Amino acid sequence: MLHKLFDNKRSQNKSDKNSLMAAVGNTPLVRLNHHSELLGTNIFAKLEFFNPGLSAKDRIIAHIIDKAEQAGKLKPGGTIIDATSGNTGMAMAMLSRAKGYKCVLTVADKASKEKINSLKSLGAEVVLCPAAVKPDDPRSYYQQAIQLSNEIEGAYYTNQNFNSDNVEAHYLSTGPEIWNQLDGKVTHFVAAVGTGGTISGTGKFLKEQNSAIEIIGVDAYGSVLKKYHETGVYDISITHPYKMEGVGKSIIPGNVKFETIDRFVKVGDLKSALRARKMAQLEGIWGGHSSGAVLEAVFKTKESFKPTDNVVILLSDHGSKYLSTIYSDAWVEEKLYSRP
């Protein structure tokens, strides 16, 4: 069952052959038939890897560039800069090429080789930073992005963690698309939480249509988000390095709108990787590590879903970005099975 509707602003622009920007959004929603049977409910996957940069991040960068141009903050010849685990960087590298801007990216060194090489292929300047340092450390990819945006003339710091245009992009596109694709019959929305843009924007739109829709955030062991949601305490002591990219944080991004999220579920590297691999084999749907994380969260809480529910899970990016990690048997064996 594959729904495609063409009734939001970017979708209508899909017929515009003059800009890569118009190819962003309007991704398919597909029922995961095997997983629906396994879980005793209806699971629909929003396939964000149908975006030109193979991830949901194209939506936010297209919107952030539009808004920065309109506000006069990004001018011809300008440079866009951000700290990114890879997908936002890919969207920035790609769309900056399409629009004639330069692009500088600070990337955590746990990002996969495929992602780093893709960014370089598109002409972006990549600055690798250690993943295993605290966010306020001057070597962290957050601090490096801020420093570089102050140093480079004509730079616009897209600031995906705190720029509210990130949330707005999903509020204006992802939310309405899902609502229309299921004719409003959504009961749950489940997404990995990194910057929070996806869950906060999509969740806000869906809740405005029907406040009974449950919004479930997926967090990682080693991240601070779930505890902060439940206690209001930012506890850096619970952080530790982990492999998943785009799931969880060691900071509290301004774009995680905790009031929109009903509950968080924490998942780990290994089970999430195995879920992604199983999904590829069972459904022919090839998601990244965080796609497996979302599916693992649904399995962990499967008692909460009724046979008549329509649970929408968002698959943020494509499996081809993880050939040297979760889709490599040797990597899984060495990095995930051998960990304590």
Ligand SMILES: Cc1ncc(COP(=O)(O)O)c(C=O)c1O
């Ligand atoms: C692979 C992947 N999954 C999930 C996410 C989380 O999305 P968001 O930043 O909108 O919370 C990201 C973003 O960093 C990502 O790159």
